[in-house]
Amino acid sequence: MATITPALETHDHSHADGHGHHEQTFIQKYVFSTDHKVIGIQFLITTVLMLMVGGALALAVRWQLAFPWESMPVIGKVFGLFHGEGGQISPEFYTMLFTMHASVMIFLVIIPILAGAFGNFLIPLQIGADDMAFPVLNMLSYWFMWPAMFCFAVSFVASGPTAGPGNGWTSYPVLSDLATASPSSGAAQTWWLFGLTLVGVSSMMGSVNYMTTIINMRAPGMTLFRMPLTIWSMFITAILQSFALPVLTAAGFMLVFDRLSQLLPTTIHSVFFVPAGIIVNNAAPTVGGGQPLLWQHLFWFYSHPAVYIMLLPAMGMVSDMLACMSRKPVFGYKPMVYSMAAIAGLGFIVWGHHMFTSGMNPALGMTFMTSTMMIALPSAIKVFNWIGTIWDGNIQFNAVFLNCAAFVALFIVGGLSGIFMAAVPVDIYFHDTYFIVAHFHYVLFGATLFGVFAGIQFWFPKMFGRLMNDKVAKVHFVLTFIGMNGTFFPMHLLGIAGMPRRYADPYLHGYLEHLLPMNQFMTISAIIMGFAQFLLLGNFFLSIFYGKKAGRNPWNANGLEWSAPSPPGHGNFDVPPVCYRGPYEYSSPEAEALGQDFILQTTAPPAGVKRTAVHH
């Protein structure tokens, strides 16, 4: 792999013959397509629409916190159609709202938009492959999202009109285990678990594909350390996903078995998570020797790595975009790779930090605290390197850059709040308060979602051959940035004030009453932010048809994808790419010799120059 095969011609033919000559029906081309680009765009559009659904659920949560028990306009009416409560939110409905908000955002938006949409679209293009290693599996990974969404949708109504799944995205047993434990613990919970499992199946198919493709299908000359950081991040994420996910799937099945044993007591007997002697709702005491903490261990063994699955790809993409928009190489490419690997490795040994108050052995608490503190280190290294990347660059202040800069600025906040929570004694106070909610929204919204906004605009011309409107994108950026901080920054203060999360009415408690005006301010910020997303949607869909036409390389970037036509045809590259250098040689002497400030990875060095001349 390290040396360059000059076999251009032979490649050319095999590609041209393999693809393009057979006619495809509309269905093969746009619906059940095996083309990674179509699948990526399918994922992208599905997840962006799901983002709006998740957002609507969030606004309903915010409505209740700002105007408790008052009829909610518009959204309340829509939900009222299903739940018939005249727009007023009942406590069990409230538990459903935050549960489904988190489930939709995590499992139907963030994970599939990063791996499914960007991973699919970018991996073959950036490594110079004509498609994924397993195109059919790839297609299935998209189409398995639909039964998953179907199960989540059924779960809304499965337990009757007022009770969707309401046990939190973490669904701790015994609450989520015994069907009698709450109105939302019935069939809704089972359907929710099916949905979760199917999302897992989809992710697993994707991950296997990504790993194989990245290992096996790189273009000649694309050595590991010439891969863009996006590819590194997708690679590491796929590894994380495929090692962690089986544990969640197993835990999900265990919970399903526990639940089915209550329905079919003569066929199935399991009590993985239910100890003996539990009395819910005046029912007879349970028999069995299960252990509810087992769920927490299994769940977080997956879900802590999962929070990095929800971030690493954005980190990679932002590194690419920051370099391009600053017209400079990424500062510390190898430290960037190693720190992602360190995050992934450490990510497997920190899950206990979600359980500091759970009654687990304090010696374990100390271990998990230290490993958690250490995971802040690679995060810090990455922040320093991003700032180094921008430093003294020739910055292009477009919406792509601004969203990336926001990614860095807001990730800092989320990383720093993590330190408070890693410190066990301090976390004992903060656990399950709004401080936690502030923390993960700064990393997941502040970092990941801003990275996604940037990524959409950056690779849009490659997807559709047209550019998105930069002015509209800037307005969207400013409104979202202000709305985001207005909504989530005060949550730190609510957490310090001791406001617990998942409360339908915190003001029942005297010491929280005075926080109502602050919550109203946050809700107004959230509404502004929510409506600003219509700018994104409008800009996205209108630009597909009316955007300014883009050539192959509108950003003057270096990656292999920019040597392909926009949009690339089936099989991607008209000239099979050969990679001659790293992806970030902006403003290099070699580029200057050509009279430009970028140099494509595919540009052959002038004859006579040693091919391995460019080192990092």
Add this chain to the structure above:
Amino acid sequence: MKKFWALFFWFWPLVAILVCAVAPSRGWWFPSAPLSTLGHQIDGLFYLILIIVTVTFVGTQAALGYALWKGATKGSTQKAWFSHGSHKLEIIWTIVPAFILVFISLTQLDVLAEIRVISKFPDSVRNAPVAEVMARQFEWRIRYPKPGQQLMNVPQPGDLYFVNEVHVPAAIPTMINLRTQDVQHAFFVPRLRVKQDAVPGLIIPVWFEIEKAGEYELLCAELCGWGHYKMKARIIADSPKGVSEYLTRLEQEQNEDGVAEVDASKEQ
């Protein structure tokens, strides 16, 4: 316009710091100073981290804003700095934060041990819980041993019961046994900085020393169903004498035989 963006990224951290600076005076801060001995230590650790974090926050945001400012004021003909990084810088910004993070971890250990490790509990409370707090959907059931007796894990004939009010002595360490009858809950007393999950199947001892007599709100911090938000209760700290008087009164009420005529008329 370019400068506007650089200023934009300098401006919002300033607002954030400002909001935090005025927060305590507006009631957007801890509900009160800590009112337990462990609470003081926890708050001390919080402020230590707060200082470190604030310095880091200001430093990194200022650097980011400055990098933007530099980019905004750079002439369009000037070229970008061609650099792949610096080995020396990488080493510095790996080692320095690593030391700080290890330092923070080490400062936590003693307090954590005091809170959680049973052998580090004060001798006077280690095997002497004053009450059992049993969480259930959606209330707290308190069980005291018969005055003069020890609390047993299995309910005893003379035990005293009450709902949503825990009486404990102030100014000396006390310990309760935390349990749940149904799903998981968490025992959260914000002013004392105490939080402990009540896990089905486990009995978890929780100790604290309340400094002053008074009332402290107790609420549930682990999602336990639709009524999670209304598990409102209070802890009443009193002199040891006050507590034993309360328990005697409770015993009398509980032992009242048959229909109490006096009370029946009051209830109309």
